[in-house]
Amino acid sequence: MRYTEYMKTGIASWKALIRFVLYYFSIGGLLRTLFVPWRQERYVSDQPGIWKYIEQGTFYIFAVVVGLVARIGTIIFGLLVLITVIAMFPIFSILPISISFEDLSKSGSLGKQWAYPTTWELNKHGRDIRKDKEVLVIDHDEAIAQTERVLAREHQQNVLIVGQQGIGKTTRLAYLARKMYRDLSVKALNSKRLVQLFPEEMAIEDIRICVQEAVKAKNVVLVIENIERFNIIGILEPYLESDHFQMILTTDWASYNATYKHHDNLMRVSEVVEMYPPNDETTLLYLMDWVVAHKAQSRFSKEVLEKVIALTNMLMINAAQPEKSIDVLEELNTLDAPVVTQEHVEALISQKTRVPLGALRNDEKQKLLHLEEVLTQHVIGQDKAVHAIASALKRGRAGVQDSPKPIGSFLFLGPTGVGKTHTAKMLAAYYFGGEHLMIRFDMSEFRDLASMDRFTERLASSVEEMPFGLVFFDEIEKAHPDILNIFLQILDEGEFHTSNGRTISFRNSIIICTSNAGANYLMENDTQSQELVIDHIVHTGILKPEFINRFDATILYRTLDRSGIEKVTILMLDSLNKQLRKKHNLEIIITAELVRALARRGHDTKFGVRPLKRLIQNSIETFIADKLLEEHPPQYLSLFFDVQHVDEAL
Numbered sequence: 001m002r003y004t005e006y007m008k009t010g011i012a013s014w015k016a017l018i019r020f021v022l023y024y025f026s027i028g029g030l031l032r033t034l035f036v037p038w039r040q041e042r043y044v045s046d047q048p049g050i051w052k053y054i055e056q057g058t059f060y061i062f063a064v065v066v067g068l069v070a071r072i073g074t075i076i077f078g079l080l081v082l083i084t085v086i087a088m089f090p091i092f093s094i095l096p097i098s099i100s101f102e103d104l105s106k107s108g109s110l111g112k113q114w115a116y117p118t119t120w121e122l123n124k125h126g127r128d129i130r131k132d133k134e135v136l137v138i139d140h141d142e143a144i145a146q147t148e149r150v151l152a153r154e155h156q157q158n159v160l161i162v163g164q165q166g167i168g169k170t171t172r173l174a175y176l177a178r179k180m181y182r183d184l185s186v187k188a189l190n191s192k193r194l195v196q197l198f199p200e201e202m203a204i205e206d207i208r209i210c211v212q213e214a215v216k217a218k219n220v221v222l223v224i225e226n227i228e229r230f231n232i233i234g235i236l237e238p239y240l241e242s243d244h245f246q247m248i249l250t251t252d253w254a255s256y257n258a259t260y261k262h263h264d265n266l267m268r269v270s271e272v273v274e275m276y277p278p279n280d281e282t283t284l285l286y287l288m289d290w291v292v293a294h295k296a297q298s299r300f301s302k303e304v305l306e307k308v309i310a311l312t313n314m315l316m317i318n319a320a321q322p323e324k325s326i327d328v329l330e331e332l333n334t335l336d337a338p339v340v341t342q343e344h345v346e347a348l349i350s351q352k353t354r355v356p357l358g359a360l361r362n363d364e365k366q367k368l369l370h371l372e373e374v375l376t377q378h379v380i381g382q383d384k385a386v387h388a389i390a391s392a393l394k395r396g397r398a399g400v401q402d403s404p405k406p407i408g409s410f411l412f413l414g415p416t417g418v419g420k421t422h423t424a425k426m427l428a429a430y431y432f433g434g435e436h437l438m439i440r441f442d443m444s445e446f447r448d449l450a451s452m453d454r455f456t457e458r459l460a461s462s463v464e465e466m467p468f469g470l471v472f473f474d475e476i477e478k479a480h481p482d483i484l485n486i487f488l489q490i491l492d493e494g495e496f497h498t499s500n501g502r503t504i505s506f507r508n509s510i511i512i513c514t515s516n517a518g519a520n521y522l523m524e525n526d527t528q529s530q531e532l533v534i535d536h537i538v539h540t541g542i543l544k545p546e547f548i549n550r551f552d553a554t555i556l557y558r559t560l561d562r563s564g565i566e567k568v569t570i571l572m573l574d575s576l577n578k579q580l581r582k583k584h585n586l587e588i589i590i591t592a593e594l595v596r597a598l599a600r601r602g603h604d605t606k607f608g609v610r611p612l613k614r615l616i617q618n619s620i621e622t623f624i625a626d627k628l629l630e631e632h633p634p635q636y637l638s639l640f641f642d643v644q645h646v647d648e649a650l
Contacts, residue, residue, distance in 0.1 A: 020104040354466070
C-alpha cells in the first residue's frame with residue numbers, strides 16, 4: 001500500500017516536470033514565431049534616399065536571423081531536456097519524489113518572453129505587476145474570476161473595476177497578475193502581461209505610443225488605476241474595438257455613476273466588475289495577517305483588532321476596509337508601548353477624527369445626568385423641548401442606541417423670539433464645549449435650486465471640519481424642496497454624498513431645524529396644540545410629512561407667559577452683569593420693579609423676547625456706554641435703574 005502511494009507521488013511529480021519543461025521553454029510558441037524579428041523594427045535609419053531602406057532592411061534581416069537562431073537553439077535544448085525527463089520515468093515510478101509544478105513555475109517562462117515583440121516604450125513607462133511581491137487575498141474571489149472570464153474573451157474583453165478607494169483593487173490586480181505569471185490563471189491569460197501605466201508621469205504622446213505597442217504586442221493587458229484623475233479616454237477610444245487591445249480600468253462609484261456609466265463606447269466593449277468592502281470577519285483576517293507579517297503578535301490582541309475595525313467603520317466612513325484599519329495599525333505600531341491597548345486605539349482615532357471617545361469619565365457622567373436641569377435654567381418655559389434633547393444625548397453618549405443616525409435630530413416649531421435658537425446655543429455651549437461648536441445655516445439663503453451646490457459644499461466642508469458638534473438650520477421651510485430632500489438621507493442614514501464622491505457623516509452631530517411655519521395659525525386660532533400646528537403645516541404644503549417624520553422629535557415652542565418673560569429678563573440682565581464685571585468692574589442692581597417694568601414693556605406676543613433685548617440695549621446698555629465714554633469713566637460702580645429709565649427709552 002505504501003509503495004503504491006510512492007508510485008502515485010513519483011508519477012505525479014514526473015508529469016509536473018514534463019509540463020514545466022514545455023511551459024518554461026514554450027516550445028509550441030517558439031515554433032509559431034520562428035521568423036519573427038528578434039527586435040521589432042526598432043531601428044530607424046537616418047540615411048538619405050535608397051540607403052535608408054537598404055540599411056533598415058539589413059537590420060531587419062539580421063533581427064530575423066538572430067531570432068531564428070535563438071529560437072531554434074532554445075527549442076533543441078528544450079527537446080533534449082524533455083527527452084531526458086521522459087527517459088527518467090523508471091526512477092520516478094519507484095522513488096517517492098515530490099515536485100510541485102506551482103513551485104517550479106515561479107521562475108516564469110523563458111520562451112514566452114521571446115515569442116512576442118519587445119515593447120520598448122511600454123517597458124520604459126509601465127510596470128509589469130506580474131512580478132510584484134506576494135499579496136494576500138482572502139475575499140473577492142468572484143470579482144477576480146469575473147475579471148479572468150472577461151479578459152479571456154475573443155471580443156469585448158475590457159474590464160472596468162468599480163469600488164471605493166482603499167477597498168483593495170490594486171491588491172486584487174496584483175493577485176491576478178501573480179496567477180498569470182505562475183500559469184495558474186485561465187489558459188488564455190497565462191501568456192499575457194499585466195502592465196500598469198502612470199498617466200500623471202507621462203506625456204500624451206508617450207501614452208499613445210504605449211497603447212500602440214500594447215496593441216501590436218498582442219500579449220499585454222494595460223492597467224490604469226483611478227482613471228477619473230486623467231482625461232485620457234479619448235486616447236484609448238480608437239483602440240477599444242480592437243481584439244488585440246485589452247485594458248483594466250479602475251474608478252470609484254461617484255465617477256462611474258457621474259461619467260463612465262454614460263460613456264456608450266466604453267460600456268459597449270467593457271464589463272463592469274463591482275468590488276465592495278469586506279465584512280468585519282474578513283477584515284479581521286487581513287489585520288491578523290498584517291500583524292504576523294510585521295511580527296507584532298505580542299503587541300496586538302484580537303480584541304484590539306476588533307476595536308480598530310469597529311471604530312474605523314463608525315467614524316472613518318470616507319475610507320474603505322481593510323485599508324483604513326491597516327493605516328491605523330501602522331500608526332499604533334509606532335507607539336512606545338510593549339502592548340497596544342483599546343485605550344490607545346480610542347485615543348488615536350479620536351485624534352484623527354476629532355470625535356471624543358473612551359469610557360465616560362465621572363465628571364462627564366454627572367454632566368449628562370444633570371443636562372436637563374442645567375438647560376432648564378437657561379431655556380425658560382420650554383421644558384418639553386429640553387427633556388427631548390437631554391434624553392437623546394444621554395442615549396447617544398452612553399452607547400445605548402446602535403444606529404447610524406445622528407445623535408439626535410429635532411424640528412423646533414413656533415413663533416419667533418420664544419427660545420429656539422437660544423436652546424441650540426446653550427446646548428452647544430454646555431455639552432459640546434462652546435457656542436463656536438454650532439454650525440449655523442440661514443436657510444432663507446437657499447430658496448432656489450441654483451443654490452444647491454453652494455449649500456452642499458458649505459455643509460460638507462463645515463461638518464468635515466467639525467464632525468462633533470451641533471448643526472443648526474434656521475427657517476428650514478424657506479429652503480428649496482430639492483434641498484430639503486438631502487435631509488431625508490441625513491436623518492435616516494446619518495450621512496450624505498457630495499457630487500464629487502465624498503461621504504459626509506452626521507453620526508456624531510446633533511441636528512436642529514427651526515421653523516416659524518404655523519406661527520400665524522397659532523395666533524389666529526389661539527391654540528397651543530402641537531398636533532393642530534403640524535396638521536396645518538402639512539395641509540398647506542409648507543413641509544412634507546415624510547420630512548417631518550424623519551426627526552427624532554418635533555417640538556412646539558409655546559409663547560411665553562408673563563412669568564416666563566420675567567425669568568428671561570433676569571437671565572439677560574445676569575448675562576450683562578457678567579460682562580460688565582469682567583471688563584469694567586461695573587454692576588447693575590437688579591430689582592423686582594426693574595424686571596417687571598422691562599418684562600411689561602419689552603414683551604410682544606408676535607415677536608417674542610426680541611423686543612425685550614432691544615429695550616435692554618436702549619434703556620440700559622446705551623446709558624452704560626455713555627458713562628464709559630466720559631473723560632473720567634467710573635472704575636468701581638453699581639448702577640441703579642428705576643422704571644423711569646425704561647419709560648424714557650421707549
